[in-house]
Amino acid sequence: MNQPRPGAPDPQEPRRVLLTVHTGRSDIVDLARTSAARLIAAGIVVRVLADEAEDLDIAGAEVVSADAEAAGGTEIVMVFGGDGTFLRAAELARYTDAALMGVNLGRVGFLAETEPEAVEETLLAIERCEYSVEERLALQVDVLDGRGTVVGGTWALNEVSVEKAQRSRVLDVVLAIDGRPLTSFGCDGVLCATPTGSTAYAFSAGGPVVWPDVEALLLVPSNAHALFARPLVTSPDSVLTVAVPADGNRSRVSADGRRMVEVPDGGRVDVRRADRPVRIARVHVSTFGDRLVAKFGLPVRGFRDARHAGPGHELFTSRTVLDHDVVANPADADVTAPTEVPGAGPHDRD
Structure with missing residues (x-):
């Protein structure tokens, strides 16, 4: 927002x-x-x-x-x-x-x-x-023991990872959404992410890229041993639960890769929208799509032009792909000397 x-x-x-x-x-x-x-x-x-x-x-x-x-x-x-x-x-x-x-x-x-x-x-x-201020959805995490008593908690801006404590063993988990069981499988871990964190750990695990102004929660299994282990996108008001059977591998919670909480044997992790958002100040008029193009070096001239100009001719974050002076007309350009994006530095052209 x-x-x-x-x-x-x-x-x-x-x-x-x-x-x-x-x-x-x-x-x-x-x-x-x-x-x-x-x-x-x-x-x-x-x-x-x-x-x-x-x-x-x-x-x-x-x-x-x-x-x-x-x-x-x-x-x-x-x-x-x-x-x-x-x-x-x-x-x-x-x-x-x-x-x-x-x-x-x-x-x-x-x-x-x-x-x-x-x-x-x-x-x-x-x-x-x-400058303007964006309010980004954050996560509140509760760690409960087998009796349902809260024994720990933390928060995250990007993602919460429920991961195995022993690398040599698979982590068995049971997933539930809003208190209703959904599925179970063995895996390396389960990620619960925000739209802001969709381009971080969740993206590396195969999750979708979600625009940060979308209000939603993401659940992304990591290396799951199951046929149904697709990334899920839920309501921002949902409660995502990852339960670990008492006879399974030990697990822990990692929040943004910075804060760790141990999960008791037979315990569970509840992840929900936090009461307080994280406030991020913005100065430039660039869109999230512009940042995706710039950060990943995505080709925006089309595959035919990319054969000559090469991929990675990213837009500067102050421009948009719809600007006609950014995406040059191929008929007006010498294919042996691609048209430069105005303001481009040496690293932005061949």
Whole structure:
């Protein structure tokens, strides 16, 4: 769901932006420093995490512990890194009104809003409050024992994986939707994913790509030993249950690959829509389809043109496939010298 940012900041209260940074790379640290300097010069208070403060060395920055209070009172949590860094930042922003805004410095970066070359545009949008906020569906996870008592829980933005604890054995599971048994089989695990997470682990396991503004839950078996083990898409209000027989292999829950919960023998995992969505700030007008084309290098000129131009001539995320100046008329182009996409860099053409 897209929502315009409500109102202007309170002029009596300074605006604050929390930086979360992959400090293991010097180029990322340098970009975070220059971005912080730009924000501070605009009168915005920059906040950094205590375990990153020494590496970032940003003069005048607020230093806070990386806990549930880290993003309190902030407007934006700005992420410099890949999707892993973004998911770590989502933990900090989870119980606040702060919106996440990512600068992709990883390999794929579906969650990030912008690429490094567009950071200036993003910073200007923050300074002027010219951004919208998407609310992304998140997952609430309850782990129950054999008596039905809740013994643990967690949450996820991308997916929850109920997986085997011993690699050498198959995990036996019974699946139920809204309390009604559906099927059972042996597998490596079962993924319960959000539309946001459909391009992550669930995609690798053979699940569908779901546009993030679709409200739904996904259930994707991983290497199931069964004829009926197709990915399922359910109502966003459904409860997905993965039960593990007491005499089966031991299992555990992995949430976004970051938080682990053990499942008791004979227990079950209930996955439902979380009460609080995750808020993601957007600056650019690109669609999710544009991002798919750019991230996967999908050919958009048609298979006949691809024989000459080659696949992977992706669109820039600020353009759409319907723009006639992006997809050139083959009759007007020399097949030995494909027409360039306006604004393309060296990596975007042969």
